[in-house]
Amino acid sequence: MRQNSLQQRLGLNTLRFFVLLVLLFLGIILWEVFSKGSGVINSGFLFDYPRKGMTLGGIFPTIMGTIFVTLVTTIFAIPMGIATAIYLSEYANDNTVNRLIRASIRNLAGVPSIIYGLFGVAVFVQGMGLGSSVLSSGLTLGLLTLPYIITTTEEALKNVPHSYREGALALGATKWEAIWTNVLPSAVSGIVTGSILGLSRAAGETAPILFTGVAFYLRYLPASVSDSFMAMPYHLYILSTQHHAIEEVRPLAYGTALVLLSLVFVLNIIAFIIRYRYRNFNKARI
Amino acid sequence: MKTKLAVRDLHLHYGTKEVLKGINLDIPENNIVALIGPSGCGKSTLLRAMNRMHDLNPEAKVKGKILLDDDDIYAPGKDVVAVRRKIGMVFQKPNPFPKSIFDNIAYGLKIAGENDKHKLHAIVERTLRSSYLWEEVKDDLDKSALSLSGGQQQRLCIARAVAVQPEVLLMDEPCSALDPISTAKIEALMLELKKEYTIVIVTHNMQQAQRVADLTAFMYFGEVIEFAPTRQLFDAPQMELTANYLNGNFG
Numbered sequence: 001m002r003q004n005s006l007q008q009r010l011g012l013n014t015l016r017f018f019v020l021l022v023l024l025f026l027g028i029i030l031w032e033v034f035s036k037g038s039g040v041i042n043s044g045f046l047f048d049y050p051r052k053g054m055t056l057g058g059i060f061p062t063i064m065g066t067i068f069v070t071l072v073t074t075i076f077a078i079p080m081g082i083a084t085a086i087y088l089s090e091y092a093n094d095n096t097v098n099r100l101i102r103a104s105i106r107n108l109a110g111v112p113s114i115i116y117g118l119f120g121v122a123v124f125v126q127g128m129g130l131g132s133s134v135l136s137s138g139l140t141l142g143l144l145t146l147p148y149i150i151t152t153t154e155e156a157l158k159n160v161p162h163s164y165r166e167g168a169l170a171l172g173a174t175k176w177e178a179i180w181t182n183v184l185p186s187a188v189s190g191i192v193t194g195s196i197l198g199l200s201r202a203a204g205e206t207a208p209i210l211f212t213g214v215a216f217y218l219r220y221l222p223a224s225v226s227d228s229f230m231a232m233p234y235h236l237y238i239l240s241t242q243h244h245a246i247e248e249v250r251p252l253a254y255g256t257a258l259v260l261l262s263l264v265f266v267l268n269i270i271a272f273i274i275r276y277r278y279r280n281f282n283k284a285r286i
Numbered sequence: 287m288k289t290k291l292a293v294r295d296l297h298l299h300y301g302t303k304e305v306l307k308g309i310n311l312d313i314p315e316n317n318i319v320a321l322i323g324p325s326g327c328g329k330s331t332l333l334r335a336m337n338r339m340h341d342l343n344p345e346a347k348v349k350g351k352i353l354l355d356d357d358d359i360y361a362p363g364k365d366v367v368a369v370r371r372k373i374g375m376v377f378q379k380p381n382p383f384p385k386s387i388f389d390n391i392a393y394g395l396k397i398a399g400e401n402d403k404h405k406l407h408a409i410v411e412r413t414l415r416s417s418y419l420w421e422e423v424k425d426d427l428d429k430s431a432l433s434l435s436g437g438q439q440q441r442l443c444i445a446r447a448v449a450v451q452p453e454v455l456l457m458d459e460p461c462s463a464l465d466p467i468s469t470a471k472i473e474a475l476m477l478e479l480k481k482e483y484t485i486v487i488v489t490h491n492m493q494q495a496q497r498v499a500d501l502t503a504f505m506y507f508g509e510v511i512e513f514a515p516t517r518q519l520f521d522a523p524q525m526e527l528t529a530n531y532l533n534g535n536f537g
């Protein structure tokens with residue numbers, strides 16, 4: 001008895017220690033970025049083009065580029081990912097072929113992003129002749145996020161109680177009606193969380209856009225999806241490794257990192273709002 | 287009395303396991319028929335066969351006929367959705383959808399294409415009144431159905447099934463998770479509903495079967511051993527198996 005309670009306390013404190021450790025690292029990262037980056041943030045930084053070999057001016061085109069590419073990724077990956085997940089979870093039988101497909105999708109989530117970059121070059125830039133463009137990069141990032149969106153959506157659908165489906169069918173709903181009106185709304189929270197996490201990751205990736213559309217410096221914004229673009233993660237990479245005066249532009253690099261983090265934060269706020277709107281009826285209100 | 291639902295030599299296999307072994311049953315219109323029998327004898331399986339719920343399970347293979355008004359619901363090319371609209375089902379565990387009370391009741395109607403707000407309101411109110419739930423929820427129609435008590439949820443599910451005006455209502459142990467007061471309310475409701483509907487109920491509660499059922503079928507290992515008017519089956523069972531079961535000698 002005594003022994004057990006000692007073990008219990010030891011176990012609990014070990015867990016607490018690791019949680020604190022994780023929080024500590026997270027705090028340090030946020031503090032670093034915020035304290036070193038917030039100094040350069042002003043309207044000029046957000047709305048100006050880089051000047052004087054990127055030692056002055058702002059990062060406006062990189063912000064717009066990242067948003068543009070992420071939009072293309074969203075339009076491509078979200079409907080396709082959700083549709084695939086619905087098929088796999090609701091329609092596909094549990095046979096060897098489908099199990100193989102599922103396993104492959106899971107494994108794709110672990111493929112390094114540079115490989116997606118190479119694939120993007122081969123298929124979109126050259127194969128389909130889309131060139132070095134927003135579209136090529138958006139599609140490449142879309143492929144990168146698809147496995148993630150599919151897996152989390154499938155998980156969310158599997159968590160919807162079977163009785164919601166049967167209940168709807170027993171009232172004369174077709175299978176599709178049951179999915180559309182009953183299953184999907186109950187899974188929204190999980191689907192949105194997964195999708196936004198996937199998109200956040202895509203927005204911060206460098207390797208997949210490196211060969212497929214991102215440019216070092218442009219004096220204009222992309223006017224269509226077939227133009228090249230600048231992007232925050234790549235800009236950050238240049239400022240911190242490729243620049244001729246790295247120490248001098250360090251604050252700008254941190255500023256860029258801060259804006260990128262803020263974008264991810266905004267995405268998560270959107271996810272939170274959508275979840276909140278759908279939550280009401282999933283929980284009992286007493 | 288007119289036969290509403292007739293089961294004809296129904297066999298059901300889960301994979302290679304035969305769970306229903308040639309069931310024959312005539313369910314008269316505007317009657318309540320109870321299915322009783324030990325756990326695992328196939329009551330739920332039979333009930334689910336009656337509105338083709340097994341269609342979803344690729345393991346389940348059905349052979350034989352179930353006639354609704356002399357029309358085989360398993361006939362090739364039969365519209366399953368139309369069948370399920372005529373044969374509603376209430377499940378053992380209350381399964382309200384995570385929607386408002388109003389939307390739960392209106393669900394089947396909307397699916398069937400009814401979009402007129404006034405009409406929906408009228409039907410929802412009438413249905414909730416007929417399930418004795420109206421007084422308890424009339425001010426909370428836009429609240430989540432999940433905030434109701436278990437007994438209220440089950441009455442809501444019955445109301446939801448009734449709202450689409452089926453002809454037959456199947457109920458799988460609808461009171462097994464409820465207290466005696468909720469159970470009494472649902473039994474009263476069933477006796478009321480029987481005027482318009484034909485009801486088949488699975489129950490483990492022998493008193494319940496005697497209180498509500500006109501006819502009772504005793505099932506054992508995938509077969510109907512005895513099917514008779516409830517009083518007769520309980521007071522003077524013809525088969526030894528039935529008598530043993532009712533005396534609590536097994537199961």
Ligand SMILES: Nc1ncnc2c1ncn2[C@@H]1O[C@H](COP(=O)(O)OP(=O)(O)OP(=O)(O)O)[C@@H](O)[C@H]1O
Pocket residue numbers: 300305323324325326327328329330331332343345
């Ligand atoms: N989906 C399934 N796949 C395979 N076997 C099943 C399935 N559902 C039920 N069975 C088997 O079929 C038999 C009958 O089950 P059923 O659920 O109809 O029994 P029941 O009479 O309703 O029992 P209970 O009173 O416990 O609810 C059982 O032996 C059960 O193990």
Ligand SMILES: [Mg+2]
Pocket residue numbers: 329330331458
């Ligand atoms: Mg059962």
